[in-house]
Amino acid sequence: MERKCFWLWLSRIPNIGTKRFLSIYEYFQNIEEVYYANKEELSMVPNLNKVAIDSILNHKNLKDTLEYAKKLEKQKVDTLLLEDEEYPKLLKQIYDPPPVLYCKGSTVIDEVAISIVGSRKASYYGLKMAEKLAFELASMGITIVSGMARGIDTYAHKGALQAKGKTVAVLGCGVDVIYPVENKELMQEIELKGSVISEYPLSILPKPNFFPARNRIISGLSLGTIIIEAGEKSGSLITAEFALEQGREVYAIPGNIDTTTSKGTNNLIKEGAKVVTKVEDIIEDIFPYLHSKIDLLSNRTQDHSAKQYEQVTEEEKIILMKIKNGFNTIDDIIRECGYPTSTVNACLTMLELKGIIIKYIDGYYLK
Template sequence: MSKRVYWLWLTTRDDLGAETIRKLTTSFGTPEFLYGATREQLMQTGLKPRQINALCDKDLSRAEDILRVCEQKKIQIITIEDSAYPDRLREIADPPAVLYVRGTLPDFDRAPGVTIVGTRSCSAYGLRMAERFGAALAKAGFTVISGMARGIDTAAHRGCLKADGTTVAVLAGGVDLCYPPENKYLMGDIMLAGAVISENPPGTPNEGFRFPIRNRIMSGLAAATLIVEAPLHSGALISARQAFEQGREVFAVPGPLDVPNSAGCNRLIRDECARLVTGPMDIVDALAPMLRQKPNAGAVRTAFLRDDRKDSMWDDTPVRPYQVIQRRKQPEAAPLEPLKIPDLPIVPEPEPPKTAQPRIPEGLSGCERAVAEAIAAGADTVDAVSEATGLPASEVAAALVLLELDGIAQHKGGRCSLCGNLNF
């Protein structure tokens, strides 16, 4: 029997996240040994009862069905122990054990990846920057990685394709499902110039909670992540945090201070979580040692500027000097008398108010509210929240992502907490 069957069996077990699967395969050596493990052996690993029950289900029919579908649809299956698996992705704390691939997965050692992400509801400026950075980085010899979502992602893929570059789309659902539907032709072009990949088997729907989880793959594949345009509560900022925690470079395109869609990028730059970029050469120069050949700076700048410089911030039109305006001389005013300030009584400084426990807002789903209430009660890790709520760790992680996007909770350094500035 194919070894891949056991990998597929393992990755389709409920309640097992990517980090848990990595620990199990490290402990048991191979998925075959894990498949043959008894309940008594599994109980010694510290797994929860429901996880042990999932691993005691030895039914291989679902794995065999996935193999059959992948063969019919020409979907390649790459496991974490295969030589074709990207080395940089293998280094993260929670790498996907299996990748489903349509197209040709590029050699990330020869053409390092740069992930470009941002908001779906972007401005014309954001679209322009994403497309131009995608084209310029492709000309420099990088693989452009994004998520094929509406807005910034789509523009980054198109820019790379226009420059005849290599691009990879990381999907939240199955690689046999195009999302969004209007990107059907773009998806075909991506598969011709690169690959479409996912950690989820064919037929997996594009449910909302899957998108933030897949972001770790986009940042994990890349040597750097570029945030083009993102509001304060954006999935792109989660990608930036994940890239930062993975030890990857993070760059951000600045934007107008009075535009909400640029607030996330500007804050990343202010907090020194991302490096400010004024053009593609800022990224190329920082990552140049990873490239096999020295990039042509002129070709990179040309791809970024293109021919439509009239609306570009890099317009070559000479700037007309300011005219000096002569002002009429005003009559001298009479000197002012010094202001007399009466003595004021000394008022004691009020005591600082006691910090109140953040109030959990209304309108949350049952799972999100349960997770928020568990954190408020003192549970500060995913496992602790899972124990307190009885929810699987995967559902807790997904709920945490949604709470983080809403500014209700945060998950940093493995610790969960409610945000202290909730005003509802």
């Protein structure tokens, strides 16, 4: 608890944002030493100006921090520190990870995650696409990350919950602040079945400049980001930019060329974002990460295999027929079907996840 208090203390000092915190941490390697450091020692930290140094020196009192820690415990809010083993590994890899993450709900955030973001004023088509993709991905054990804003974000979270999957809501305010207010029940459900997280301390209200910073966490937690309906100056495009900077995949759902909320996504496609028309377009990219989860997911899907069988695609049906006829290795299936290797791999993964086929050393077989 003592170690955590020093992190909470420094993270809440005025004029110490994420970048300065990270500079301080890189220099001292131990936040407790910062508390006992003098002005001369603090002045050795790169990028730490006089205002920030004075702010640290004027706030050397842990009494308020200890009271704050009690408040966190009372409200059942957990914290993840950057140096904690449980801190999300993908997020730790970005340029400026939050030193402290506040969490309501589960503190275990799966590495196999995809974020879905888009317009707050989305069309019916956009909302249903967000819900559908989130449902299908979550059904396969993929965590859905979004920002719990109105529109696309809300339906992405709802789709994941309908699939009884995991979803993470990243807020641009404290985790004890409900925003938007109409999402109160949704937030409560996510707390029970997923995670509500933020880098902002308790009681911090949302501000416009908080949301772009929040977006780097959404993309940072994810292997890739799906953009569904975004205007030319949409905040969702900021998330896409962060994803590219972080070396993550950017996906876009094509939209009506006459609709303003589709201009941003259509421009992304022109600039090289991967077009998504079905969930397999995403699965083929994250296949190496997803494949390790198949054994864990198979028990969950077996009970629903009959229902899932009805939902197989035409490509999957053809592959199933080839397996049934004895063509059960990847090379055989590719040769007989004429599909690209990536398509066959994606379809086989989907069929395994649906509990329809099983893989042995010598190939695939119907269950």
